[in-house]
Amino acid sequence: MNYGSSVSGERLFAECKYSTQALHIILNLCQYLFFHRQEILKWNGWGYSDTRFLFNKKGQAEFTGKRYRLSGMIIPALQNWFEGTFGASVQHKSPAMPILTSSAVQPPTLNEAFVDELKSTGIPCSHDAEDRVFRGHGHCLHEVFALREGKVGRVPDIVVWPNCHNDVVKIVELACKHNVCLIPYGGGTSVSSALECPPEETRCIVSLDTSQMNRILWIDEKNLTAHVEAGIVGQELERLLNESGYCTGHEPDSMEFSSLGGWVATRASGMKKNIYGNIEDLVVHVKMVTPQGVIEKGCQCPRMSTGPDIHHFIMGSEGTLGVVTEVTMKIRPMPEYQKYGSVVFPNFEQGVACLREVAKQRCAPASIRLMDNEQFKFGHALKPQVSSIFTSFLDGLKKFYITKFKGFDPDRLCVATLLFEGDREKVLQHEKQVYDIAAKFGGLAAGEDNGQRGYMLTFVIAYLRDLGMDYYVIGESFETSVPWDRVLDICRNVKARIIQECKDKGVQFSPLSTCRVTQTYDAGACVYFYFAFNYRGLSDPVHVYEQVEHAAREEILANGGSLSHHHGVGKLRKEWMRETISDVGMGMLKSVKNYVDPKNIFGNRNLI
C-alpha cells in the first residue's frame, strides 16, 4: 500500500525524466510542481505563497488564503497594535524584491565526476539557481532579510532528490568517493543557520533533499509503532496516520513544513509533549546513512541497557554525521476529545507559580502555556472581526468583569492557554483539576476561544514577521529551558536586556520584548522569547538585530538557561557549545565525528 498517494504519480514521472525523451515537457511540468517547493511556498519568506498578512487600502489587516482558521478574515485591531507597539506606520513600506534575479546567484562549482556518476544512478538532481537558493537557507532573520533584498551568498551547487534509503546510500558512497560536501535538507525550517553553506567550503556542495522519501512504510498495530521515511513532513504524517485512526501527537510549531528527519537531527519538541513526549521519547528505531555505513539498532525494543544509547549520537547531530532515512515511531490512537481552555492571572508571577504547581502535581494538560502581558495584548490584536454585536458585547462584559470587578490591571494580567486531550470524561475531570489549581493562584477561567486563539498565534507568528518586514519591523523568536526557580528571573532579565541593548545600539523605537512559558517539566520549563523592533534610521539593521540577539543569549546563559531547548545549535550558537557541554564533552562529540565522518563529507559545520 502506498501511503504517499498524493505525490506518488508525479514521482513516477519524475523518475522517468532521464530515460524517456517523449515525456520531456510533461516531466518538466511535474518536476516543477513537486521538486520546486518554491511554487507552493515562498522563496523569501515563511510558509505558503497564497497566505500572507497585508494591510489593505483601508489600512485594515487581512490574512489571505484559505488554509487557516484566520484565513480570509479582517483583523481590525492589528494596525493599531502594530503602529502603537513599534512606532511603525502603514504608510512606510519596505517591500521585498519580488523575484530572484539569477545573476545574483553564483554559478555552481560542479564536481563533474560526481555529477556524471550521480546521473548514471538515475537519482534526480538539479543545479537550477532557484532550486539551489531555496535550499541554501533556513528562516533566521538574517537569511530571510538578505533574500528579500535579493542577496544570495554561498548556496548548494547541486540539489539531489533520493527516493529511498538505498538512494541515500548510493549518494553518500559517491560523495565519499569524489569528496563532495553533503548537506541534508528536510523541511528547511531551521532557525540556527544550520542550512547555511559554510562560505569557506571549496568543495562542491550537494543539498540532499529528503522530500521524496515521504512514505509510511508500515504500521504495527500490536506494538503501536509506525515505520516512516524521514523526509515526511509533520502535517502529512499526522494526516496519513489519522486515516488509519492513529497519530504521533508530535506537533512542533513548524509541523506544517518540518520533517521527521529534521526533528530527529535537532532533538525537536512538540506542543503536546506532556502526553506524547518529545522526539527522544517517541523514537523507537532510527536508520542513518553515514560515510562509515549505516547505523541502526538490531531490534525495536522499548528500552535497552547496552551502553550509551546510540540514538543519542544521532538525535541532535544536526546533519554532521549522516542522513536519517527511516524512523520507527510510537503511535497512539487518535484522541476522542479535545478541548481548549484559558486562564487569566492577575500577573505573570502568579501565572508561573500556577504552572509550577501544575508541574509539581504532574497534571499538566497536553499543552499549557503562559503568555506574558505583552503577548496577551498581541494575541488580542489578532482577534478577527466579530460577527455579531452580541459577541462584541460579551467581550466587553468579560473585559469589564476581569479588569473592573476582579481588579486585574490590564497592563499586568497575563493568560495561560490550555489544550486537553483524551477521552471525554477524563478530559473534563482533568480540566476541573487544573482550573482548581489555577484558582488558588488567582486565575480566572477565560474561555475556550482565548485558548484556541493563543495556539493559532504560534502558526501565524512567522507570517506576521513577513508583514513586519514589509514595514521596517524585524524580529525573531528564540527559546531556552531553565530550572523552575529561575523562570521569573530569566524572563524579566532577558526582556530587560533586549530593551537595554536596543537602546544602546541606537534603535530609535522601543522594541517588542515578550515571552511565554511554553512547556513545563518536573525540574523546569521551556521559555520562548519574541523580540522585534522598528529599524527605521538604522544603517545596518540586521547587524544590530544580531548583536541584540547575541546579548540576549548571553543573558539567558548568565541566568542559568540552556543554549537551546529544541531549536538546536547550528552555526548560530556554536560559540557557546564548549561552556555548555565542557571541554571533555566537546572532545567526545568531535571524536565521534572523526570516526564517523573523517573526511567531513557532512560538512555543514553545525554544532561543533
Add this chain to the structure above:
Amino acid sequence: IDPMLKKRDDFEDILEERRNSSDLKYALRCYTPVLYKGVTPCTSSMLKSMVLQSDQLHYVINQVSKETGKATDDIKEEASAILEEMAQCLQLSTVRFFAFTLSKAFKTLFRSICVNEDGIQRLQQAIQEHPVVLLPSHRSYMDFLLMSYILYTYDVALPVIAAGMDFMGMKFVGEMLRMSGAFFIRRSFGGDKLYWALFSEYVKTMLKNGFAPVEFFLEGTRSRTSKSLTPKLGLLNIVMDPFLKGEVFDVNVVPVSISYERVLEETLYARELLGIPKPKESTSGLFKARKILSEDYGSIHVYFGQPVSVRSLAQGKVNRCQFNLVPRHIPRRPSEDIASFVNDSAYRLVRAQEENMVLKPWVLVASLLLQYHHQNQAAGQKRGIALGELTAQAVWLRDLSRQYGAFLHWPDHIPPSEVVSSSLTLHRGLVRICEDKVQLAVEQGPHSSVAPEEELLSQAVILLSCASYRNQALHVFVRPALLALAIHTASSNQKQEVFNSFSFLRNMFSNEFILCPGATVQDFEEACYLLVKTGALQFTQQEVLVTERGHRTLAFLSTMLDPFLQGYQVVCRFLCEEATETLTEKQFIPAVRKFIKKLLLAGRLRYMEVLSSDLQKNSLAALLRLGAVRKMKG
C-alpha cells in the same frame, strides 16, 4: 578637553527656603515620592515575615539545627528575635518630626546646605528604573539624618539605613532612628551563620522588592581623619548579590559626597585619635551641646554622584554562570572573581565619593599653615606667616589644585585675601592672628604651668584637627605627591628607578590612602601626566627631570606626605626597639603612643601627627600585609 577638568553640577541651598517659609508647613506637606517601577507594595512587618519565610533562612536554620542539635522552632524564635532587634520601621510621621526639628537645628548651625539638584534628578530616575543603593561618605553622626532630610525635601523615596548597634545604646534615640528608617547591625558577628543569613536576607529583600533605597556607609564607620577609609565589603557584597544571581536586572549604586566646612566632631575626633578619654556624659555634656548650637559651622555641600550600574561594572569581570550549578539560596563564599570584583568596585565607588567632595579654601590654607608651622618649628622661629604671603600661596595652591581636578569651592568674585581671612575667621579655634601674622593656635613656651605631656596633647589636638582639613584634599594630591616623593627617594633620575620607587611607596601607603588595587601603572601615569601638564616635570627617553619651577610644587607635594612617612618610620623603629614576643594587638596602640610621646617630648620627632592612632594602625596593617610583621595566635 582636559580629562582632569571634570564637569560638575551646580548647587542649590535648601536652607534658603527654610529661612523664608514655615517649617511646620514644610514638615506636614504632601510627600509623594516616585517609587521603583517593579515595587511590590509591602509594610515593614511584611518584610520581616518574607525574610523568615525565605529559602535561604530555611536552609540556614536547618543547618544550624543539625550542627547544634537545637530544635528548629527554637532557632526560628531566635531568628525572629534577632530580626526584631535589627529591623527598621520607617514611619513618615517620625520623618516629619525630624524634618521640623532638624530644620530648626540646621538653620542655627549652618549657613547653607547645598545640594546638586541635577544629582537628585538622576537619583529620582535611577530609583524608578532599578533598586538603588545610596553610598554617602561618612564624616559625622549627622550624615544619615542629613541624607533623609534632603531626600524628604526633594520628594525622593526615603532610604533604609544600615546603622551600627552603638546607637541602640541610647534607647529613645535608637527607636527614633529606627522609625526614621535605620536598621541595626551588630558590629561583629563573626561566624554567626544565623545572624549573617538574617542580615543579608533582610537587606536583599528590601532591595529586591524596591521597598526603599538601601543606604549604608562604604567606609564602615565615620572617618576621624577626614581621609576616606578603606572600604568595607560586607554590605556591598550583599547588595550586589541579587544582581549577580539574576534576581534583579540591575542595581544602581549612587555615591554621595558630603563635605562639611567645619565638622561638628572636629576636636572630638582629634581627642579620640590621641587616646584622650571622653569627658563624662553629664550636665557638662548638655552645656557643650548648647555651645555647639551657638557656633558657626559654615556650609555643607552634598553631591549626589552619577548612578553606577552594577551590571555595567560587572560586564566582562564576573561570570554569572557560576551560580548555575548550586541552588542560589544556599550560602556560599564569594568566588575569587567576585571577591576581587566587589573589592575593585568598592574602591572605584570611594574614589567617586572623593572626586565629588567639595573642598573649601580653608582646606588649602590649613595645608599651607601646617607645612609652614613645621618649617618654622624646625628653624626655631615662632612667628607666623604674613596674611599677604599666605594669601599669595593659597592662590598658587588654588590654581594647582584646580589643575589637578579638585572640586574647589573658591568664590572667584571675592578678593583672595578676603577669602582667606573669612576661612580663618570660621576656624578661629585653630588659628591665631596677631599683628597680621597667622599661625596655628598652638600655645608654646616654657612659661605655661601645665605638665609638658598635657601641653603636648593639647597642641596635638590643634594639629590633628588642622590635619583633618588638609586630609580632605589628599585625594587630589596623593598620586603626584607619591611621584614627588619617589623622585626624591629614587637613587637616580632613571624612569624605571622612579617607577620602582613610586610603586614601593604606593604599595606601602595603600592602607593609608585610597589607591585602587592593581592600578599602579595607571596611578603612575596619572601622576606623570599631571606634573608634566603643570610644567613641574619633563620626561626624556630615559629620565625624569624636575624643571626650574617644578621644585616648588614637588617640595610642597612631598612635604605633604612627610608626616605619614615619619609615622611609618617611627612605628618601624618602635617595633625594632621595643616590641617583644608578647606584644598583643590590644597593647600595640598604647605602647607605640607612649614611645612616640617620649620621642616628641625629647624633640626628636617633627610631626605630632604621628600620635594619631589611625596612622599607627594603618602602618601596622601595612607592615603585616608586606610581611614585615607576623601575627601569632595564642
